[in-house]
Amino acid sequence: MRRPAxxxxRVNRQFRADRPNELWVSDFTYVSTWQGWLYVAFVIDVFARRIxxxxxxxxxxxxxxxxxxxQAxxxxxxxxxxxxxxxSDRGSQYVSIRYSERLAEAEIEPSVGSRGDSYDNALAETINGLYKAELIHRRNWKTRESVELATLEWVAxxxxxxxxxPLGYIPPAEAEANYYRQLETPVAEPALT
Structure with a gap:
């Protein structure tokens, strides 16, 4: 049986979107705890860099x-x-049959970068870096529960x-709200003279 290609x-390092739900990027990172390694995955909407x-x-x-x-x-x-x-990158989880089938069921077009090149998934890597710098590297982590709660709070x-x-120094939620508000604002008709 032939393996699917x-x-x-489809992104070619162009991490831009004109509207929400146009481009999502995904990746996961590692977190060391006293109980062993944990893994934290994120799905980010590129339009406003919202998790x-x-x-x-x-x-x-x-x-x-x-x-x-x-969840996304x-x-x-x-x-x-x-x-x-x-x-996403070419991690085995993201190119697995089950993940690919779920994307197809949701009518989402898959895209993967080249193997071993973090620039091909730079926006997701950036969010992972911010997560680690702003939360994870600030203290030692004892349990999975403490990482989950802190991650929940950090994402919010x-x-x-x-x-x-990149959003004009506003938060992701505000950037999205501005986008939807702009859609609701009627365009003024030019005066007939």
Missing amino acids: RPLD VGWRVSSSMTTDFVLDALE LCARRPGGDGTLIHH WFNHHRLMA
Whole structure:
């Protein structure tokens, strides 16, 4: 039986979106605790750099990253019209049959960068770096529960309070609210003279 081809890189390091639910990027990172290693996955909507899904796990299984994707799908309910691209690295979890099938079910177009090149998933890597610098590296972590609670609080703070230079120094939630508000504002008709 022939193995399906790997997804193309549909992003080509262009981490820009004109609207929410146009491009999501995903990755996971490692966190050391007294109980052993944990893994934290994020799904980020590129438009406003908003974290739309995340999960903490003690193992690097496909289920772990699928849980983060399911949270994003539940929170965002993308249109299912095939216009959303999901970009990740070539990690085995993201190119697995189950993950690929779930993207197809949700009518999300998969995209993966090249192997071993962090620049091909730079925005997700940047969010991982901010997470570690702003939260994880500030103290020692004893338990999974403490990492989960702190991550929950950090994601809420990040989405609603962290000022982002690419967004004009406003938080991701405000950038999205501004986008939707602009859609509701009627365009003035030019006066007939």
